[in-house]
Amino acid sequence: MLRRSGLAFVALILTFGCVLLTDARAEDKKPSPFAYQFEPIPRVAEKMTVRRLLSEVVRLRFNGYTQVSYMQNFNRPSNDINELRIFDVNSNQFRANVIQAAIERLAKTDGSALDRFGFRVKFNAGQDSDFIGGLNLNPFADLQEFYVNYVAPIGHGLDLAVGQFNALVGYEQVGNPYSPNYSRSYLYFGQPFTTGGISATYEFNKQVSLSVRAITFINAAQANTHHEPLMETLLMLFPSDTVRVMLYGLAGPREIAPGTPGGTLLLGGGYASWQLGAQTWSVVEAYYANQANSSLVSPGKDARWGGVAGYLFHDFTKEWGVRLRGEIFEDKGGLITCQGTTAYQPRANVCFGATSTEAAPAVAQTLWEVTATLEYRPFPSVKTRLEYRYDKSDHNVFQVGGRATSYQPTLSLDVVYIF
Numbered sequence: 001m002l003r004r005s006g007l008a009f010v011a012l013i014l015t016f017g018c019v020l021l022t023d024a025r026a027e028d029k030k031p032s033p034f035a036y037q038f039e040p041i042p043r044v045a046e047k048m049t050v051r052r053l054l055s056e057v058v059r060l061r062f063n064g065y066t067q068v069s070y071m072q073n074f075n076r077p078s079n080d081i082n083e084l085r086i087f088d089v090n091s092n093q094f095r096a097n098v099i100q101a102a103i104e105r106l107a108k109t110d111g112s113a114l115d116r117f118g119f120r121v122k123f124n125a126g127q128d129s130d131f132i133g134g135l136n137l138n139p140f141a142d143l144q145e146f147y148v149n150y151v152a153p154i155g156h157g158l159d160l161a162v163g164q165f166n167a168l169v170g171y172e173q174v175g176n177p178y179s180p181n182y183s184r185s186y187l188y189f190g191q192p193f194t195t196g197g198i199s200a201t202y203e204f205n206k207q208v209s210l211s212v213r214a215i216t217f218i219n220a221a222q223a224n225t226h227h228e229p230l231m232e233t234l235l236m237l238f239p240s241d242t243v244r245v246m247l248y249g250l251a252g253p254r255e256i257a258p259g260t261p262g263g264t265l266l267l268g269g270g271y272a273s274w275q276l277g278a279q280t281w282s283v284v285e286a287y288y289a290n291q292a293n294s295s296l297v298s299p300g301k302d303a304r305w306g307g308v309a310g311y312l313f314h315d316f317t318k319e320w321g322v323r324l325r326g327e328i329f330e331d332k333g334g335l336i337t338c339q340g341t342t343a344y345q346p347r348a349n350v351c352f353g354a355t356s357t358e359a360a361p362a363v364a365q366t367l368w369e370v371t372a373t374l375e376y377r378p379f380p381s382v383k384t385r386l387e388y389r390y391d392k393s394d395h396n397v398f399q400v401g402g403r404a405t406s407y408q409p410t411l412s413l414d415v416v417y418i419f
Helices: 002-027 042-048
Strands: 052-055 060-073 093-105 117-125 135-138 141-152 158-166 194-203 208-219 230-237 243-254 263-277 280-291 303-315 320-331 365-379 382-393 398-400 403-405 407-418
Antiparallel strands (some): 060 093, 060 407, 141 158, 208 230
């Protein structure tokens, strides 16, 4: 019953998109009056962000953002924690999320050997830093990305890089301004946040490009501290101006579950985006993962997790827009969810029964959630989001006051300034 309800919410969002598409097609014949153009894919949106020029001679550029938020949990949990959240964990409190600064030198696809070298360093400070997944300097400071790259003169240019990067796997990204909703989906729980190793990217043409990484580090809801070698891939397809398809994969040995031998991780999935009209977009993401001998609820068996999420975005004006999300997620081995503690930092991925030193008992569960986000952009560099979210599980992993329950409604407001 729970799975059917979750799928029904995903279907409802897609149905609503078809209704908007009917209206949008009628408007497509008119030129769009909006100067603002929303980018539905976070990793593309981040690349489109305007970089401030620091030096023309060495081609240094700079950009960043700062974010603060307030979260109201209508369950009023006694531990002041929003259960099963990643960054928006503070219940009925303000949060100084992060201030981020990135400096980079863009590598060229032509010119001298020196022109082909580049680098990027991204620094974070704030309460989100401890769980973003970079090189943690302390609980409130973090290097999220740091890498050097060289565009080899092969074909259209083979972009080679070494260091730590935002993960290729997954639709939602670590950088919050570039993800459509303030809160993170459950699908995000089972995906890497950042990965470290060697990367190669080749653009065959404007429609097809491929990224392959040999990685030895994953930071996710459960970090990889054993540094086993894995392979991460992303195939990007742009068949038209209105359709984009991203297919990703992750494979290799991994040991992340205490008390289990661990085993080979295989994760495959992808997402597709459609521009339904001048100011309307939709995205669907789905993936499935299996890790051998890693179940926390059935010792000796495989842990499996995965799900599907549907998104719908519509801008009413260049200032006002709505971002809708519905998803269903299954954690059959209890490996992904409920692995956090109530310790002050970071309080992420917590379930009822957790303490400051121990996570809640592992549970195989199915989760679904619906999220509605109203976005207001009073200035090009300022974004505000008012977001309502309702979480539901087939187990009592959430908290009302001091007792367990199966649901969690929250309301949040966040403000982002991009510089």
